[in-house]
Amino acid sequence: MxxxxxxxxxxxxxxxxxxxxxxxxxxxxxxxxxxxxxxxxxxxxxxxxxxxxxxxxxxxxxxxxxxxxxxxxxxxxxxxxxxxxxxxxxxxxxxxxxxxxxxxxxxxxxxxxxxxxxxxxxxxxxxxxxxxxxxxxxxxxxxxxxxxxxxxxxxxxxxxxxxECDAVLECEYAVRGEIVNLAQKLQEDLKVNPDSHPFDEIIYCNIGNPQSLGQQPITFFREVLALCDHPAILDKGETQGIFSADSIERAFQILDQIPGRATGAYSHSQGIKGLRDTICAGIEARDGFPADPNDIFLTDGASPAVHMMMQLLIRSKNDGILCPIPQYPLYSASIALHGGSLVPYYLDEATGWGLEVSDVKKQLETARSKGIGVRALVLAESNQQQIVEFCKKEGLVLLADEVYQENVYVPDKHFHSFKKVARSMGYGEKDISLVSFQSMSKGYYGECGKRGGYMEILASLVMSPPKVSVLSQHLSSISCAYCIEKFIFDAMQAGDESHESYTAERDAILSSLARRAKTLEDALNSSQHVAFQVHDFTSRGPDSSHLVSPHGVSQSVHERVSRLSNSSIVRILRTKESFLRLESKMFLTRTEYDRGVNTFSPEGRLFQVEYAIEAIKLGSTAIGVKTKEGVVLAVEKRITSPLLEPSSVEKIMEIDEHIGCAMSGLIADARTLVEHARVETQNHRFSYGEPMTVESTTQALCDLALRFGEGDEESMSRPFGVSLLIAGHDENGPCLYYTDPSGTFWQCNAKAIGSGSEGADSSLQEQYNKELTLKEAETIALSILKQVMEEKVTANNVDIAKVSPKYHLYSPSEVEEVISRL
Incomplete structure (x- = not known):
């Protein structure tokens, strides 16, 4: 034509x-x-x-x-x-x-x-x-x-x-892919016909979204946010009685830094200057090296920050990104969406998903030989100094996704930022370019819906004036979200009114995450067909690292156990059928040594006892606190169905008129032990004309536990899967004992058992003192229980009892009175 x-x-x-x-x-x-x-x-x-x-x-x-x-x-x-x-x-x-x-x-x-x-x-x-x-x-x-x-x-x-745009067609985000689509379809089926499937609820754990799964937000954070979002209530007299004094003071400080004292107003394109100053002070305290607020860019979470760097650094399909396998799907999706090429390399499972820099260099050279100019490299966590040297030699920009710096579950391991490592090696911005990411969706904060985060850009090679201009078009982000960033870096000090509750809530969440991670690891390892390798954090905590050149970017290695633990494993397994499936996996025969309780493994372990202890960690939380006046017991009841009569769920039982016990684990096993103890105490009273001491009663229980049953059930093939807190009052005064499935018992001043025990024990250590009154012990026990429970505390889902000197189980109205003091 x-x-x-x-x-x-x-x-x-x-x-x-x-x-x-x-x-x-x-x-x-x-x-x-x-x-x-x-x-x-x-x-x-x-x-x-x-x-x-x-x-x-x-x-x-x-x-x-x-x-x-x-x-x-x-x-x-x-x-x-x-x-x-x-x-x-x-x-x-x-x-x-x-x-x-x-x-x-x-x-x-x-x-x-x-x-x-x-x-x-x-x-x-x-x-x-x-x-x-x-x-x-x-x-x-x-x-x-x-x-x-x-x-x-x-x-x-x-x-x-x-x-359609080619980049969009190539962009696949498996986190919200076919499995989630199927889950949404099943959810619609349940809405139309609740009996259409053999389950009644779908729990979404495809992303780390802890508050959707019952994790409670930090109280202090929410109090300050409420005051900042509605500052008019700061002038009302009743505010002093509703909010803590330090939350009111902190709200005034933050509002003074926000333009117009309004969280609904636009801020500076990089974020509120005062909050960036606070973040810098926190970074300096963490790393020991100075930080500049002009290098801080506040963002709506870490993911948008990564997308911004992608936009700035990737030019075309010829820009390759070295990305580890396994990898989190966001990285491959982001690379494709911004027109780059993903060049995969593989982590070594045998070395704890470790990384050999020499192997990465081979992949880089292979890609270059094919005409792909590698612009980015996503790295694993270890070998930090080697990574820094590699970046410097190859002219790459290091992007460190450090959102998991709080989630370090190994006692002798600590988080070290890449900035700290690079500066400790004597390298400045002229030697190596570095961008680090942080998000308040992770860690113990779990504020996913607030969309807060930041990136620190120490990359003079990357940040030309036009690119800073592009960044500024994306920013001026959510003001209220950065109040939480300020809390994280401007921590409360001992003596502040909210310090104890804040510390207890934080530690309870981190302990819960660690416990769930261990539960997941054990469950997978117990299967005959699954091998579970924990990442070896050889030099630091679980942050994620990335290497890119001035024209490339990428994100973290993969979602590790800390991310999976956010899925709240216990709550996923809400139906009876799915719980039994997990139970069968956890107790599958792994070797000949875990078939009975009378054979030690070559490592000197009794697997059945270990399994029983793990079963208790799935149970409801129980807390005991001893005072000079008596002992208080508080337990979580876990009403699993609205059709269940709350009073029928017994987690605290009377043994004798001066002894009671709280339990966690298999309640049927607890009833067997309690019935045995009741018989023993009554026989003692009939034979000797005096009550049995609390220690002797506990000893009788543990003797039965050591025999693994009595009568026809003696020497049964498993231990009792229950722990008890035995509270009593005898000639020695108030007593509190703790027992475990091995038949061992200890005398305690305060103790927690069950799924929330780690966080609760940590809080008890901070709050307990021997001068507590019985009333104060009630308040402490219930407030700590509130922190570790996954639902609101009511008179229907908790029980309280005391022994002072007689055993007394609180009525619902008495429980409500204690709740009103929280």
Whole structure:
């Protein structure tokens, strides 16, 4: 088909500017190959299509065959700075004077108006311009944010997508992929027909979303946020009685730093200056090296920060990102979405998912030999100094995703940031470029919905002024979210009113995460068909690290046990059937040594006793506190169904009039032990005419536990899967004993057992003192129980009892009275 010069147009009806126009306002990425400075035959548009500059070159082509094409315009008409549009200048005889006039005033609106007005007419008849255009170029234009080269606009401005963007097609995010789609379908089925499946609820654990699974937010954080979001209540008298004094004081400090004292106002593009100052102070305290608030960019979580770096650093498909396998799907999706290439390398499972820098270098060289310029490298956690040296030698930028710095579950391991390592080696910004990420969705904070995070950019090679400008367009993020960032880095001090409760809540969450991680590890390792390798944190805690060059980026290695523990394993297994499935996995025969209780393994272990202890960690939490006046017991009842009568769930039982016990684990086993103890105490009273001491009663229980049963059940094949807190009052005064499945017992001042025991024990250590009154012990026991429970404390889901000196189980009204003191 023969076409005249005016007929050669792109799909939206424009002719293409292909002259030597000014590039001062364009970035290299926006228009990679504009044809400037090239011969006519070499000119291509930014999508790689040849630009037609003469009628002769247009012969044999139809308009639909080009994304770009068209006529030559002289470079003196106006500077090309409309970066939103696929193709620029329109050739129209009547437009030249207006274009020149608009240029003289540096006003782009007439250009936009002109483009859009020509758009609606030339699509129908490119060679027949509207008569009104020569006189009215400043009319209100059709509002449009951007024009996609894959979209065709017809004469009535309707839109039809003719082909999806290749990058979008390649972008796959498995975290919200087929499994989640199926889960959503099943959930809809349950809404329509609750009996359609053999389960009644779906728990989403495809992402770390702890508060959706019952983790309670930190009380102090929420109090300050509430005051900042509604500062008018700060002036009300009753506020002093509702909020703690330090939360009120902290709210005033934060509001003084926010523009207009309003969390709903835009802030500085990098984030509120006062909060960035606080973050820097926290970084300095953590690393021992100075931090600059100008290097801090507050973001809506860590993921948007990574996307920003992707946008800045990846140029084309020729930019490769070295990414570990296994990897978190966000990384591969982000790389694809921003047009880069993923170059995989494999972590060594046999060495705890370790990394050999030499192996990574081989992958880098292989990719380069194929014409892929590797721009990024995602690394594992160990070998920090080697990683820094590798980055320096290869000219790579190190991106460290350090969102898991709080989740260190190994006592002798500690988190060390890459900034600290690099600075300790004597390297500054001129030696190595570094970007680190933090998010308040992880750690013990779990504030996923608040969308807060930051990145610290120490990368002079990366941050040219145009790129800082691009970053600023993305920022000015959620103000209220960064209040929590301030709390994290400006921690409360001992003596502050909220310090004890804050510390107890934080430690309870971290202990719970560690416990769930261990439960998951043991459950997987107990299977005959699954091998579970824990990551070997040889030098630091579980942050994630990345290496990129000035034109590449990536994210963390993979979601580790800390991420999986956020899934709240116990709550996932809510139905009876799924709990039995896990139980069967946990207690599968692993070797000949775990079939009975009378055979030690070569390592000197009794597996059945260990399994019983693990079973107790799945049980409800129970707490005992001894005072001079008596002993208080508080337990979580776990009402698993609204059809269940709360009073029928017994977690505290009377043994004798001066002894009671709380339990966690298998309640059937507890009943057997309690019945045995009741018989023993009554026999003693009948034989000797006096009550049995608390220690002797405990000893009798543990003797039975050591025999693993009595009568026909003696020497049964497993131990009792229950722990007891035995509270009593005898001639020695108040007593509290703790027993475990091995038949061992200890005397305690305070003790917690069950699923929340680690966090509760930590809180008890901080709050207990021997001068506590019985009333204070009630409050402490219930407040700690509240912190570790996954639901609100009510008179129906907790029990309280005391022995002082007689055993007394609290009525619901008495429990409500204690709750009112919290």
């Amino acid at each position: 023969q076409s005249s010069i005016t007929d050669v147009i792109d799909p939206v009806g424009w002719h293409v500017w292909s002259g030597d126009f000014a590039l001062d306002t364009l970035t290299y990425r926006e228009y990679q190959n504009t044809g400037v400075g090239a011969s006519t035959s070499d000119r291509v548009d930014w999508k790689g299509y040849k630009v037609i500059t003469s009628t002769a070159e247009a012969e044999g082509y139809t308009p639909g065959e080009f994304i770009a094409g068209g006529s030559w315009l002289p470079s003196t008409t106006f500077p090309y700075s409309l970066g939103k549009f696929l193709a620029g200048g329109l050739q129209h005889p009547t437009a030249s004077s207006s274009l020149a006039s608009s240029h003289s005033h540096h006003n782009l609106l007439p250009y936009s108006s002109l483009l859009l007005r020509f758009l609606t007419t030339t699509a129908a008849n490119p060679s027949a311009p509207s008569e009104s255009m020569s006189s009215d170029y400043s009319s209100t234009p059709v509002k449009i944010d951007s024009i996609n080269p894959k979209v065709i606009y017809d004469s009535i401005s309707s839109v039809t997508v003719c082909k």
